[in-house]
Amino acid sequence: MSAHATGTIAVFGATGQQGGAVVHAILDHKARVRALVRNPQSDRAQALAARGVELAAIRADDPASLAAALATVEGFYFMTPEANGLEEVEAEIRIGTTLVDAAVEAGVPHVVFNSVFGADRESGVPNHDSKHSIEEYLRKSGLRASMVRATAFMENFASVMAPSLEHGEIVLRLPLPEDVPLKMISVRDIGRVAAALLLGTAQAPGGVVELVGDELTGPQMAAAFGVRAGLPARYEALPLSVLPNALDRAMFREFAEAAGSPADLSAVRAIEPATLDLAEWIRVTGWTAPTDVAGV
Template identity: 60%
Template sequence: MSTQSPGTIAVFGGTGQQGGSVIDALLTRGAHVRALVRDPESDRTQALADRGVELARIRIGDATSLSTALKGADAFFFMTTPAGHSLADIEGETQLGTVLVDAAVTAAVPHVVFSSVGGAERDSGIPHFESKRRVEEYLQQSGLRTTTVRPVAFMENFSFLAPSVEQGQIVLRIPLPDDIPLQLVAVHDIGRIGAALLLGTAEAPGGTIEIAGDELTGSQIAAAFGEHAGLPARYEALPLHVLDDNPDTRAMFRWFAETPAYQADIDAVKAIEPSAWDLPTWLRSTGWTLPGW
């Protein structure tokens, strides 16, 4: 394990949650960051430039622009996400991942860190997990030195799975049986762990690590929100049919409920990031408040 910081770290998705968190952590450590961006004039991109981030304009359909943007980079972080929930969107995610891998090969990037998803290697059958698995496999066959991080469910998902307040009580409803714990991770920690791997101050055993900072049942999640808000709390498990006709989301929540789903070793995660956030820490650190309050 090297303690010498690489010269330039390239990041794809720097205006999004994960890539932005990686950039935050890299800048905190004094690294030189190059963000691969499609629109260098956007407000979010300019905000990166104002913080000293080098901007490299790319066009996803132009292999030359991608490899040129990665030329001379000492490490590269990327993640993929579907543009929507259709099977075509999910297939597009795999295509995006493969073109980024090809560009890294052409540019001979010494180390690539890919953010996938917890359980990608376990035949989940979830379309947007399987698409990431295909990117993982393509990356493993590339000949590059690679590290894969597999985040579990984001704590940030509670921005749209937020509890409500009913008659002075916090009420959390999710389509998950209450006796099934769910592993959670803060995007903040994806950034810090990704930065440590990119900078060579940490290594993932075997080149992969599933990452989580907490593991809670529905009632325990509700209780954390209640304690944070200073209100009593309860949890109500919802049936899967509330997810309408979205096959991807239904498959994921069925996987949560019916299989040993996320399997992060939180002690191994804390060996890399000792201050990894649990849910109460995330609530405090982000200043979470109830919607409308």
């Protein structure tokens, strides 16, 4: 592949949050994108087509359709569906290995796999270990490959991890000890880093980029929201038992254990200098304090 890719970049998962961020970042560079989609007529697929994205209809269980969709591309980004149970973990591995086989058959010059932090080892978290298995399969394929290993998404603070406003105070509650820093990244920056690798404007040292945009303890995260709201803030650590299933509990245990692994925030910023820390994410997304529960 040339130092700077000028051909088409294929994206699997383009209609999702992370794949969509990759598409957006590639289009920002005026490069061509081919989205591998199951249903080209879906609203999300048609929205991509309206932006000039080429649509290639595929079936994830049909290697021939995948290899045809990857013909002549200069780079290929893929992620696998997030698994929520053991059967889905097995399906995730099947999809991932099938995609790798298709890339081998098509002779794709460079593959970027959206993995997870800590996937260099088996962690005991089923939907993390699935990424480890796919990484190992990709390494053995002979393809030139880069792994981008995502940490917790900052976007979760707009949904499942959202702070509340209680009696004039911002309150953040997570099943994480208050002295344990959480590694996190914005979805926007996942897309930007992956795009830079695919387009050849950056390299992944050792074939891996650990995607960490910020690393803060619970009280520090709460304080960041409090500063934005202009209100006092506090953090409450919750027990893991509040989580609805064993998979989520295993994931938060892994978040806590990951705090012991060093994070090189400069590595991501060397590729994407404008990588968001949490305070910047809060600002650029326009986060505002929710309605005070005292007034409900």
